[in-house]
Amino acid sequence: MPELPEVETIARRLRNGSDDFAPVPGNVIQDVKVFWKKIVATPDVPTFKKALAGKEIKDVLRRGKFLHFPLDQGHLIAHLRMSGDMLMEKRLDEHGSALKKKDHDQAIFDFKSPWRLVLNSVRKFSRVYYVTDPQAVFGNLGPEPLGHDFSADKLYKMLHEHSRQIKPLLMDQSFVAGLGNIYADEILYEARIHPLRKSDTITQQEAQALYNAMQKILRKAIEKLGTSLDWMYRGGEYQNHFLVHQREGEPCPDCSGKVQKIVVGQRSTYFCPNCQKAPKEP
DNA sequence: CATCAACCCTGAGAGC
DNA sequence: TGCTCTCAGGGTTGAT
Numbered sequence A: 001m002p003e004l005p006e007v008e009t010i011a012r013r014l015r016n017g018s019d020d021f022a023p024v025p026g027n028v029i030q031d032v033k034v035f036w037k038k039i040v041a042t043p044d045v046p047t048f049k050k051a052l053a054g055k056e057i058k059d060v061l062r063r064g065k066f067l068h069f070p071l072d073q074g075h076l077i078a079h080l081r082m083s084g085d086m087l088m089e090k091r092l093d094e095h096g097s098a099l100k101k102k103d104h105d106q107a108i109f110d111f112k113s114p115w116r117l118v119l120n121s122v123r124k125f126s127r128v129y130y131v132t133d134p135q136a137v138f139g140n141l142g143p144e145p146l147g148h149d150f151s152a153d154k155l156y157k158m159l160h161e162h163s164r165q166i167k168p169l170l171m172d173q174s175f176v177a178g179l180g181n182i183y184a185d186e187i188l189y190e191a192r193i194h195p196l197r198k199s200d201t202i203t204q205q206e207a208q209a210l211y212n213a214m215q216k217i218l219r220k221a222i223e224k225l226g227t228s229l230d231w232m233y234r235g236g237e238y239q240n241h242f243l244v245h246q247r248e249g250e251p252c253p254d255c256s257g258k259v260q261k262i263v264v265g266q267r268s269t270y271f272c273p274n275c276q277k278a279p280k281e282p
Numbered sequence B: 001c002a003t004c005a006a007c008c009c010t011g012a013g014a015g016c
Numbered sequence C: 001t002g003c004t005c006t007c008a009g010g011g012t013t014g015a016t
Helices: A004-016 A045-052 A152-159 A166-171 A181-190 A204-223
Strands: A029-034 A040-042 A061-063 A066-070 A075-079 A084-090 A105-111 A115-121 A127-131 A260-264 A267-271
Touching (some): A004 A204, A029 A045, A040 A045, A166 A267, A181 A204, A181 A267
Parallel strands (some): A040 A127
Antiparallel strands (some): A029 A105, A061 A066, A075 A127, A084 A115, A105 A115, A260 A267
């Protein structure tokens, strides 16, 4: 499910805690339960459990769509993929007995405190990693779109290193880290670039517009605490601000045209054919 | 290198 | 109501 704004929202929530739960940093893992073995990407499940027992979580960070938990020794990393969520909850009821796991809880990290960190994933696509060097997981990721080392100039150069359809390229995590199907549509619309344009036809001016759109859309989505889609409601409300995504047939916010839906790179793609001019046929 | 199909999974919603 | 079909915010793998 989650793209950069949703993962950022989850990371902040876990890092800071709330009225309802304690912050994750400072907690020491007592025991790890795994209910679906394939959730553990690396190492194998017994090693994973053994490695995490007794470790203290020092912080909660985000890199691309990954949640990153640096430990006092090693790193716990999680990717939620399509339908995952991570949350902090009480592990004991008022009588001191363990609370039952909920439907689709795939892994539970019990802390020595009264809390536990839960990975819930309806479609079981989520993955967790225990590594000594986070680069083992992050090594192939492209730059952070909101990072200080990213710029319109750099984006322009990167775009011209490929000759690919712009939308799938934006969603390629080794190109830029964190964009998925929703925000790629929204960003391309905001920049008025057709999703099928080849990356090496993007002008410097368009690259600037694309960069600006990334900043604007992602920052606003983070401000709105991300997107909540139907049954995956988590508090975010950016879905109420979609410009084109999931708005097939509805009026474009900027012209009298209607939003159109096509398939690009095997993903549903929404755009305004009037504002986002189609590339010329070769 | 770029593109695409199949696959990993479950559940919601549409259509019948 | 119940069945079947399609679709879903992601990513990997193997073929073309």
